Amino acid sequence: MAKKRKVGNLLALAVLSYLTREPMHPYEMSRTLRDHGDARSVKFNHGSLYMVVQQLARAGFIVEQETTREGQRPERTVYVLTDAGRHELRDWLRELVEEPQHEYPQFVAALSLIAALPPSEVVELLGRRLQRLAEQRAEIRGLIDNTLAGGVHPLFLVEEEYRLALLEAESSFVERFIEQINHPETGWGRLWAEFHGEPTATYERQES
Amino acid sequence: MAKKRKVGNLLALAVLSYLTREPMHPYEMSRTLRDHGDARSVKFNHGSLYMVVQQLARAGFIVEQETTREGQRPERTVYVLTDAGRHELRDWLRELVEEPQHEYPQFVAALSLIAALPPSEVVELLGRRLQRLAEQRAEIRGLIDNTLAGGVHPLFLVEEEYRLALLEAESSFVERFIEQINHPETGWGRLWAEFHGEPTATYERQES
């Protein structure tokens, strides 16, 4: 499924959504992206924004409203949403909410090739990952609490709650994985280590 | 963190890893990617593979070994891993296992802008998402079971187990989210609906 959009970059989705509120010039979008914290959810970089705006204009989803200039600053072009644009926004959002997309997180790739590292090292690395995951969770939790304390409605933080849920799931997974490698009876570590020509002592079954 | 790699595409990681086993020509890599099912974990497309191979060669991680030709088929160039390549593979893998990377899943973006849709619709869409999530979980579960039945060691399926864990977490999250919208006392639906100028009947508190 997942139809091919004329403009596929998710930045474009944010732009469309901002323009439903009021016309804007690119720099203001840029500012909003960062201030409003949406840059945590959508990959953002200055250059791409101008590109995306162009693409949206070419596709007829937005149009130039006026070009103003203050003093000697560069001109700022203000854009407005068209009907087509409003439609695209809804349609796209609907699709994203309804259909889970197949994605390629880096950790998945790493896991699929992880046998290339020796198990002793993997266990160590996974341990460090657990720490970092805990830090990230704490950070998000902090962000959520602070923002809520400022009177923001929790609806505007769902994406952070979601991220948090995923991080927790990942942490549990990693813990289980470590145990599976280390388990003295049924652990995978032994075969794995042999395969690497590593000393297998750590994984040796204790025949008492 | 996350240092800048000379070749950043994860396809390159797979290529490096294949080449630790034996020299190969690009088409064989392509084949392996698909047969071995790694294309589920690493975004793959024919064109990009040749590009990545070029980049790896330019970076000195692999070198041409020989160029053979069978009959009138196009030439096939066989590549070997260099020491630098072997080193890059380990270093990269280590990083990916140790450091969780900040990523931008589509659903996160959608959630961050979801207030742009009216709550009644959102609930419906989320319901459909739940179904699809269940289907995907079933599919992965099936894949895992079949593969295990074929005698493959579970270590080579960790990435699928991981995916599964994430899908489960997402499902729970979505269920909770739906409840939060619908909850008759504390639900978010009401304010949200008003904000959209929707009839709020569904969310009206029943003052009996």
Place this chain on the structure above:
DNA sequence: GGGGTCATGTAATAGGTTACATGATTCT
């Protein structure tokens, strides 16, 4: 023996990221 599709690669195009440019403002 003509129509698919497999094997194998190159070239054209579009997309995204980094670097550059330059007036304005603020800091010390």
Place this chain on the structure above:
DNA sequence: AGAATCATGTAACCTATTACATGACCCC
């Protein structure tokens, strides 16, 4: 007043995706 940073945009470069090309093999 010079340094740093903000505001605003363009251009150059690199990456990735699609399209094109062509001989071989297989099916009916």
